[in-house]
Amino acid sequence: MIPREGELRLIPIDAIEVLNPRERNNKIFEEIVGNIKAIGLKKPITVTSRPGPDGEERYLLVCGEGRMKAFKALGETSIPAMIVNVSDDDAFIMSLAENIARRHCRAVELLAGIQRLRDQGYDKSTIAEKTGLSTDYIQGILQLLGNKEDRLLTAVEAGKIPLYVALAINGAGNDDKAIQIALQEAYESGKLKGKQLINAKRLVEKRQALGKTLGGYRIKNKRDAGVTSSSLVRSYQREVERQKLLIKKSDFTQQKLMFVIGALRSLLAEESFSTLLRAEGLDTLPTFLAERVWPVGVST
Structure with missing residues (x-):
């Protein structure tokens, strides 16, 4: 039977594919399990229906991965789900948007999501509209992604330095004097304060010693x-x-x-x-x- 749009159904957990998997803190996951065990599922998960290879009904998970895993951990084989009729791309975007809205996703997950949307052909304005982030923020993130500034990206998403400062460091390249001037200007303008200034200086030193990418080593040249x-x-x-x-x-x-x-x-x-x-x-x-x-x- 083809499910209707907006229909609430009890579906088998094994028939659900996670489109945008996330890693969770064990303590938070245990709290989800405890809450569901004590008071039940307050909000159903959201899925979109897809035909399986053998004609059986399958589902792509749009949101509610934590609730689904908690149900499975409690020994349940089925879970209440709201059915929506969306494409694979829209399902991914909805999942990414929910993660961003909750702001519990890790930096690498958020960045991977934005990068995937860019790779699928979406421009900065469309990505901003679909994710609820500002156009300037998306433009800055895409610029850092294009320059493979892994260290700067993760620092921005972890809240260690502002995006403005990351872009200034990126623009200065490997010119130590230009980087120090950029940090000084950011500090004097109030855009870089206290601990963020210390974080920025440490980040610059790691970037100079180990390169832009995480875990990599930069090959030195005369400059x-x-x-x-x-x-x-x-x-x-x-x-x-x-x-x-x-x-x-x-x-x-x-x-x-x-x-x-x-x-x-x-x-x-x-x-x-x-x-x-x-x-x-x-x-x-x-x-x-x-x-x-x-x-x-x-x-x-």
């Missing part, structure tokens, strides 16, 4: 020599500062330890205090402290 040298100097200076900070922390910790040891020696010299400790069964110390409080250590 990179100045950038590499300045990066090494900055790395050395940061390491020196880090070592100085560690020494300060170590000295401060040692001072606190000496104070504790001195205080214990004074307290344990008081017979009344020692008697009280023995009465409470607290007359021993850990070996580390005992060896420092008494000439001959008494351990627990």
Whole structure:
């Protein structure tokens, strides 16, 4: 039987194909399972019908992957579903739009979705209209995608740096001076604040050392020599500062330890205090402290 548009039906879970799969946080998934187990399914999933290879009815999942997997985890074989009549491309777009609206999708999932829409021939205006994102945002993302700026893209979608700054870094290429000027201008204009500035600087250093793509290594050329040298100097200076900070922390910790040891020696010299400790069964110390409080250590 051909399902009607907008018809609510109970369909077999095994007959559903996930068009736009997502990975989920285990804790969030467990909460979905717990909610459905306690109060049932409040909102049906959405699917579109397709004929199977043997003539049996199959379905493409438009939205509700988490609910469907939770139903399956609870041992259910069927799930309530709302049937819509859309093409494969429109089903994918609807699925992507829902993920974007929820804003729980990972950066790589969102970017892969936008890239797929571009590869299918949609222009920036159409993608923006279908996903609910601004045209400027889509244009910027497509520019970074075209230049294979994986590091900048994931940083933008993770909220570590604004899109404006990512585009400025991309426009500066490998010119370290131009990049620093772009970051300075963004900071002074208020578009790059606090932690974002630190994130941007770290990102630039990784991009210069490892390249634009994640996990890749950039082949250096002569034009990179100045950038590499300045990066090494900055790395050395940061390491020196880090070592100085560690020494300060170590000295401060040692001072606190000496104070504790001195205080214990004074307290344990008081017979009344020692008697009280023995009465409470607290007359021993850990070996580390005992060896420092008494000439001959008494351990627990």
